[in-house]
Amino acid sequence: MPYSVVPLPVGYRSRPATTAEAPAVHRLVGDCERELLGRVVTGFDRVAADLSLSDQQPESDSVLLRDHEGETAGWGWVRGRRAQVHVHPGHRGHGLGRSLLGWAETRAGQLGADRLSQSISDSDRPATALLRSSGYFPLVTEWLLTIALPAGTQAPEPSAGITVRPFRPGDEQAAYQVTEDAFDEWQQRRRTYAEWARLTVERPTFAPAASPLAFAGGQLVGVVLSSDEPGADDGHIERVAVRRDHRNRGIARMLLREAFSTFQYRGKRTCTLWTHTDTGALSLYEGIGMTVQRSSTVYTKVLAEPGHTA
Incomplete structure (x- = not known):
């Protein structure tokens, strides 16, 4: 199939997005977030990671739209059953979305997906209306939680036999196994190691010192992975996972407190993380003093059949 976005309004053109476009795409995403949220919340390294990931045909897994003057007007990506789409505020109203x-x-249909999902901020009413009118329905709610540092009360001591230390080189495969095993309980598709690593431990902002690990009998049983954007006031928790047979022992709370303490030492004022309905972890985070800052909804649509074309 020829690479294109069809149909496009007059004056716009499309082509595959590459890692060379990361600065332009990050500016576009930042402009969208400033209009919607009042500030940029997505780091450059996250955009670069999204652009570097590929599926079966890298040339058509991400797309970039430009106008007749070469200005970046929109972009999007597809990975398995997930997609993300952004249109620059100055180019809305032309049908680009x-x-x-x-x-x-x-x-997604070409890649064999039977459905497609996209996360939309609950304050983005035009995007929500577009998805609903296109046959999408709400699947889960996502919450961004935050906590002021220093973080109030201390977590209870973990059960005997649990030891904790920061992430260090060589922990990558074990951390991947624990987090993906835990996330398999709700995620639609298990990530490959290469994809997981690109989105976590290989990002320039990955913070090993703020990524504590819990061990029992020499085996990894709990993981917190964090990122630290230079110059930002907040640290961010990317992953929280505890092996099923070691849950309800205070391990997640202890690891989070360890991460909070490290971020406080680094001069951060707050720490944030995302969770959603299917994890069942909202009460855990609220129980250690985190509060909901904003929310998003994951919308999904069942595609007609593998190979379906829109």
Whole structure:
């Protein structure tokens, strides 16, 4: 199938997005977030990681839209059953969002996906309306939680036999196994190690010192992975996972407190993390003093059949 987004309004063109476009895409995403949230919340390294990930045909897993003057007008990516689409605020109202959505559904169908999901901020009413009018329905709610540092009360001591230390080189495969095993309980698709690593431990902002690990009998049983954006006031928790047979022992709370303490030492004022309905962890985070800052909804659509084209 020829690479294109069809149809596009007059004056716009599309081509595959590459890692060379990371600065332009990050500016676009930042402009979208400033309009919607009042500030940029997505780091450059996250955009670069999204652009570097590929599936079966890298040339058509991400797309970039430009206008006749070469200005970046929109972009989108597809990985398995997930997609993300952004249209620059200055280029809205021309149907670019619907074109990108159609491309994402086509590409997902070509990759054999039976459904497609996208996360939308609950304050983004136009995007929500577009998805609903295109046959998408809400699947889960996501929450961004935050806590002021220093973080209030201390977590209870973990059960005997649990030891804790920061992440260090060589822990990658074990951390991948624990986090993906835990996330298999709710995620639609298990990530490959290469994809997981690109989004976590290989990012320039990965913070090993703020990523404590819990061990029992020499085996890794609990993981917190964090990122630290230079110059930002907040640290961010990327992953929290405890092996099923070691849950309800205070391990997650202890690891989070360890991460909070490290971020406080680094001069951070707050720490944030995302969770959603299926994890069942909202009460855990609220119980250690975190509060909901904002929310998003994951919308999903069942595609007609593998190979479906929009």
